[in-house]
Amino acid sequence: MGDKQTISEVRNRIDAIDNNILELLKERLECAKAIGRLKDETSRAKWDPLREREIYERLLCDNKGVFPEQALRSIFHEIITTCRLSQKKIEVAYLGPEATFTHLAGVKYFGQSASYKAMESIDEVFNEVEKKRVNYGIVPVENSIEGAVFSTLDSFMKYNVKICGEVQLPITHNLVCRSGNIEDIQTVASHAQPLAQCREWLKKNLPDVPTLQVFSTGAAAQMAANNPNIGAIASSLAIKTYELQVVVKGIEDYQGNTTRFLVIGNQSPDRCGSDKTSLLLGLLVNRPGALNEVLTVLATRNIDLTKIESRPIKGKQWKYLFFLDIAGHIDDPIIREGCDILKQICAYYEWLGSYPRADTIDLGGNG
């Protein structure tokens, strides 16, 4: 009896705290709406990544490690994105159908309250953004095991969009089906990348079961929901969305499997102090040392090259474009100076965007 009394007393305290939190959340939302109106008057962008970063940093510092840090980030991420969305409704296109890893990455970045629009291909996500039918798009760009996602890189050559952000999602692959029994699975369906990332596991555990490549993990999950003999390799979100059962969790061949996604839009955000700049360069291939010249421009200015990737130009045999990621924002004087020189020495130069680095806004959770 005494014990029960104590629990209900503490629960009363929790109820009072929750009410306080709720009242403060409502007050915070009103403040954000007021700032939204003030920003309208001066045509200032609603999204202010620098301010958001300051909020996370201050809270993490004040917290002194008491409240679990990842959880604190996730909670405030949801609060801030909801406040931001109250200033302006955001619609985000992603590679669908529902519950793909790209959808999950979108929710991780923009929160639950944004509206999401499933597209059938990466190309269509770019097209929606370019035509301004949505505010943002989210597309996978590279996986830590399988490497670059070529259709995303190729779409940058075709569409006029800007990179606005990046998000990293640790990928865990689940084998799922309707019953949850491995014996019921006669075909394993998934996107090419998850099939490749689970190749060894499938060979060892389902050696006689054929695989079927489909255009997304969400589509595979949808097929598994409609056919009891199809197993899918899909995300945790797909299990909930399509009411499937887990057969085996975490069947990827390598640990530390992470996919990096890019947020694309029509305008890159302002400098936040920990940024990345992406460039698309065409070199004068007949000139010896052309690539070396580009790298020297960066090296002599101490500009950190974080990634370089080449792609063939369609229809032009043996001609390539280079995708470069460098540390810094186009508004940093040294980056501006380096880019101005690259513009002069390259046959083709395009600034794809400057945006906050994923490691500074690791939003935790959801993975």
Ligand SMILES: O=C(O)C(=O)C[C@]1(C(=O)O)C=C[C@@H](O)C=C1
């Ligand atoms: O401080 C601002 O500029 C706001 O609009 C408020 C707020 C927030 O909710 O804290 C919301 C959106 C911005 O990206 C930054 C912060």
